[in-house]
Amino acid sequence: MIHILFVCLGNICRSPMAEAVMRDLIEKKGLSDKIKVDSAATSSWHIGKSPHKGTLSKLREFNISTTGIKARQLHKDDFEKFDYIIGMDSSNVRNIREILGQSDHPKIFRFLDLTEHKKDVPDPYYTGDFQETYELVSDGCQALLEIILQDQAT
Template sequence: MIDVLFVCLGNICRSPMAEAVFRNLIEKEKLSDQIKVESAATSAWHIGDPPHRGTITKLAEYNISTEGMTGRQLQKEDFQKFDYIIGMDHSNVTNIRQILEQPDHPKVMRFLDLTEHEKDVPDPYYTGDFQETYDLVIEGCQALLDKMKREHKELSR
């Protein structure tokens, strides 16, 4: 099993959106028995909360479920559990590295570094633009799956 963790500041907008989109993508590719995906926050603000209503609404437009998803905080143990730990922006990556006490490990990466974008995934909690975030998440999730298929030949069958 390959384990993926998406991380943002509060775990109610960007990282649960990425979790839901990636879960939907791997289900369509019939890889759910080989890849597990979760999301977490660097802060403790929204532990136990469902995704933001804007995230739920945007994902519902594309028939992507957020059922059963609740916010949780990143834990030191997550470093051992997950193969890919992906921060939605530079600040998230810095915080992830501090929390996990892993200053420069390759399994920790910035989400859009997998694409040609040099920017971060903007936080729709502040921008209100859930469509822009969704568009970037779709692109980043496909890039991540492509990367995983290159690194794990068993996924390409």
């Protein structure tokens, strides 16, 4: 079983969007019994809350379920539980490394480094642009799934 954790600042916009999009891709490929996905926050601001209304609205447009997604904070033991710990931006990656006490481990990386974009996923909580976030998250999830499938094939 492969475990993926997406992480952003509050766990109400970007990382739950990535969790939902990735779960949807995994389900459509019939891989739900092989890959599990979760998301978390580096802050404690929104613990227990549902995704942001902009995230929910954008995912509904594409008929992507957010069932069961609630904000939670990143914990030190997440390092042992997850094979991939993915920060939505460079600041998140720094915070993840600090929280988990891992200065440089390959399982912790910036999401869009897997894509041609090679940048941070902008936070739509501040930008208001949930469409851009969705497009970047979709690209990142596709790239990650391809990498996982290639790794499993070897």
